[in-house]
Amino acid sequence: MLEIRHVNKTFNRGTVNEKQALKDLNLTLKDGDFVTIIGGNGAGKSTTLNAVAGVWPVDDGQILIDGRDVTKLPEFKRAAFLGRVFQDPMNGTVATMGIEENLALALRRGGRRTLKPGITGHERKLYHDLLLKLGLGLEERLTSKVGLLSGGQRQALTLLMATLKKPKLLLLDEHTAALDPQTAKKVLDLTSEIVEEQKLTAMMVTHNMKDAIQIGNRLIMMYDGHIIYDVEGEAKKNLTVDDLLQKFAEASGGEFANDRMMLAD
Numbered sequence: 662m663l664e665i666r667h668v669n670k671t672f673n674r675g676t677v678n679e680k681q682a683l684k685d686l687n688l689t690l691k692d693g694d695f696v697t698i699i700g701g702n703g704a705g706k707s708t709t710l711n712a713v714a715g716v717w718p719v720d721d722g723q724i725l726i727d728g729r730d731v732t733k734l735p736e737f738k739r740a741a742f743l744g745r746v747f748q749d750p751m752n753g754t755v756a757t758m759g760i761e762e763n764l765a766l767a768l769r770r771g772g773r774r775t776l777k778p779g780i781t782g783h784e785r786k787l788y789h790d791l792l793l794k795l796g797l798g799l800e801e802r803l804t805s806k807v808g809l810l811s812g813g814q815r816q817a818l819t820l821l822m823a824t825l826k827k828p829k830l831l832l833l834d835e836h837t838a839a840l841d842p843q844t845a846k847k848v849l850d851l852t853s854e855i856v857e858e859q860k861l862t863a864m865m866v867t868h869n870m871k872d873a874i875q876i877g878n879r880l881i882m883m884y885d886g887h888i889i890y891d892v893e894g895e896a897k898k899n900l901t902v903d904d905l906l907q908k909f910a911e912a913s914g915g916e917f918a919n920d921r922m923m924l925a926d
């Protein structure tokens with residue numbers, strides 16, 4: 662489903678701020694893989710998702726989505742294959758528009774632009790039923806402005822929008838990090854449900870190692886711009902936070918003590 666082949670990316674080349682963020686990055690995801698990505702600050706986790714999304718061109722290497730080489734495809738064209746949810750609940754929905762209008766935008770994404778913006782009764786029923794499943798009471802507030810929602814409600818809505826038209830790949834960049842623990846759990850449960858139900862292929866960056874172990878079928882750890890650990894299936898399920906800290910300590914020469922990777926619950 663996704664192939665990242667020998668990708669390199671250096672920011673601010675030739676300046677004092679030069680930083681090689683991705684170093685010969687290689688990753689192949691199978692159809693239906695749900696991979697969690699962990700690693701210390703600056704390891705290249707978000708940069709990996711940005712490379713897949715085409716936020717900027719990579720320096721070399723290749724990226725294939727569902728067999729198609731997208732390396733040279735600009736971000737707006739790749740967006741048709743991708744669903745993205747970011748850390749900031751303000752990102753991904755339009756605050757001044759209603760809940761149903763936001764969902765309608767997501768449904769029309771990538772389609773032909775027409776002068777017929779009206780939301781049909783059939784659509785409204787679809788949105789009602791989808792929102793009902795969230796269990797947040799949003800189905801009764803279809804016309805409420807999204808700006809009035811809580812961060813958790815907004816992230817749940819963003820997740821619905823990102824997956825409304827089944828994306829080939831769902832990219833989640835610390836999408837629950839800004840939420841309180843209870844709400845974060847709800848949004849994470851919802852994430853697993855949607856990924857499972859729609860059989861999506863997904864990548865989720867997290868600093869929470871317990872979540873990284875519990876969620877998805879595969880886990881990768883990044884360090885210094887590449888993958889240093891890749892585990893799946895039963896071996897992943899049986900991991901402990903201590904195992905991960907041990908791996909990280911081995912790779913980093915023990916520098917993890919003051920790193921945000923340490924988030925163990």
Ligand SMILES: Nc1ncnc2c1ncn2[C@@H]1O[C@H](COP(=O)(O)OP(=O)(O)OP(=O)(O)O)[C@@H](O)[C@H]1O
Nearest residue numbers: 672673680682700701702703704705706707708709
């Ligand atoms: N657009 C950019 N311009 C310049 N430098 C960048 C850019 N994006 C990322 N970097 C640098 O690349 C390195 C990797 O950053 P990245 O955001 O991928 O780390 P991360 O693993 O997601 O870390 P964190 O957990 O802190 O978010 C960092 O040194 C970062 O400062």
